[in-house]
Amino acid sequence: MSDEIKVDVKMDLKGLACPLPVVKVSQQVKKMKVGEVLEAETTDPGAHADFPAWAKSSGNEIVKTVKEEKSAKFYIKKLK
Amino acid sequence: MDAGTELRRISEELEALKTGTKNKLSMIVFSGDMDKLLAAFIIATGAVAMGLEVVMFFTFWATPALRDKKKKVGGKDLFGKMFGFMLPRGAGKVKLSKMNMGGMGTAMMKHLMKKKNIASLEEMIALAAELEVKIYICDMSMGLMGFKPGEMIDYPNVEFVGVAKFLEEAGDSKIQLFL
Numbered sequence: 001m002s003d004e005i006k007v008d009v010k011m012d013l014k015g016l017a018c019p020l021p022v023v024k025v026s027q028q029v030k031k032m033k034v035g036e037v038l039e040a041e042t043t044d045p046g047a048h049a050d051f052p053a054w055a056k057s058s059g060n061e062i063v064k065t066v067k068e069e070k071s072a073k074f075y076i077k078k079l080k
Numbered sequence: 081m082d083a084g085t086e087l088r089r090i091s092e093e094l095e096a097l098k099t100g101t102k103n104k105l106s107m108i109v110f111s112g113d114m115d116k117l118l119a120a121f122i123i124a125t126g127a128v129a130m131g132l133e134v135v136m137f138f139t140f141w142a143t144p145a146l147r148d149k150k151k152k153v154g155g156k157d158l159f160g161k162m163f164g165f166m167l168p169r170g171a172g173k174v175k176l177s178k179m180n181m182g183g184m185g186t187a188m189m190k191h192l193m194k195k196k197n198i199a200s201l202e203e204m205i206a207l208a209a210e211l212e213v214k215i216y217i218c219d220m221s222m223g224l225m226g227f228k229p230g231e232m233i234d235y236p237n238v239e240f241v242g243v244a245k246f247l248e249e250a251g252d253s254k255i256q257l258f259l
Contacts, residue, residue: 017197017199022126023126026129054130058131
């Protein structure tokens with residue numbers, strides 16, 4: 001399997017603080033189709049705990065996390 | 081509705097039957113302090129993101145936080161006028177529970193929040209409205225403090241209720257909080 005992930009939607013959440021990153025991601029994922037991938041970039045340090053928690057209770061999957069210098073990119077696959 | 085969504089709905093219903101609870105959060109918002117109100121709205125909007133239905137029940141000191149600063153109503157008795165004058169006129173006027181320092185602390189906190197891009201209480205209320213968070217306002221608190229429905233904010237899902245209505249909602253909620 002290749003490391004390349006096909007991204008369907010990108011979201012720039014840089015600068016936003018709790019609870020906005022997780023609220024915006026959940027709203028966006030609702031609009032997407034099952035199997036599609038969202039790339040969400042955030043500077044919120046809490047996101048490293050919040051996104052996995054959100055994914056677990058909403059039944060979606062974080063397929064990859066990339067840490068950048070000042071932000072992190074989460075690749076979220078809609079499963080439900 | 082696709083099969084996955086249908087399956088999710090069925091498993092949620094089954095869970096509800098087993099535990100007698102719904103995917104719902106019921107919150108009593110009692111405090112009129114800015115910091116506690118902010119926490120209440122952060123939890124409420126976060127809960128919607130987590131897939132929960134959210135009900136907030138505003139009572140006592142939290143009630144004036146939902147006044148609309150632009151609205152004025154007449155026909156109040158002396159005590160109603162006094163409460164109206166002494167209690168904050170809306171979410172923009174509430175103070176911190178600690179380090180208010182005659183309003184200086186609250187002003188500093190607001191400045192800092194803006195700088196750090198943290199949503200203000202007014203913005204959080206607007207977000208809650210957008211996310212369809214239900215707000216109940218305690219009828220008795222309204223009457224006690226002499227507030228009238230006409231001076232409260234225009235909120236899409238607001239109702240004036242008594243304690244039984246809140247308890248009915250809390251009874252089948254997975255999570256109940258008091259702030």
